[in-house]
Amino acid sequence: KAGVTQTPRYLIKTRGQQVTLSCSPISGHRSVSWYQQTPGQGLQFLFEYFSETQRNKGNFPGRFSGRQFSNSRSEMNVSTLELGDSALYLCASSLTQALDGYTFGSGTRLTVV
Amino acid sequence: AQSVTQPDIHITVSEGASLELRCNYSYGATPYLFWYVQSPGQGLQLLLKYFSGDTLVQGIKGFEAEFKRSQSSFNLRKPSVHWSDAAEYFCAVGAGDMRFGAGTRLTVKP
Secondary structure (H helix, E strand, O other): OOOOEEEOOEEEEOOOOOEEEEEEOOOOOOEEEEEEEEOOOEEEEEEEEEOOEEEEEOOOOOOEEEEEOOOOOEEEEEOOOOHHHOEEEEEEEEOOOHHHOOEEOOOEEEEEO | OOEEEOOOOEEEEEOOOOEEEOOEEEOOOOOOEEEEEEOOOOOEEEEEEEOOOOOEEEOHHHOEEEEEHHHOEEEEEEOOOOHHHOEEEEEEEOOOOOEEOOOEEEEEEO
């Protein structure tokens, strides 16, 4: 079966711009979580969505937002980009919850210049 | 608050040698524990998970982990390492807002 698909794979944006990242979960998976991965901070939890509702949220500023559609696909948006937002953004899906075990996508590498 | 500590940033082992990667957790109740592996340029892959029951958990690729409540540990082991095991390994704890350790990078010497 197809894995978790994240688009685009690479992105370069300028400070102050906004960006939208997309994630298509494994078919049948209803939970989608997002993580930011950087060399300095490691993997940090952004948010989790289930059935179009945000179920959990990490400690990130309001510039980071997300949503989930009825087909379980998810998007995350970062507004007013800062240099520190440069990171690998990973999407992970699971059947209904993280306890089922995540399947991760390959990520979107965002570079802010 | 839940948290995970992986004391070893980098470990080097010879191919065929045994491996143990350490993980210590802090969690208020019965922990939900996981080990993931990340190859360069890739997302993370689930190796194994523990919720309850038998404290020795078998995973994929020949890995196993042992839960020790008294030591708040969940160490990952493999009896004989293969060159393809070189990667970064992450221990994680929790549920909806799963927390990951900083990772241990494994290098395998020929």
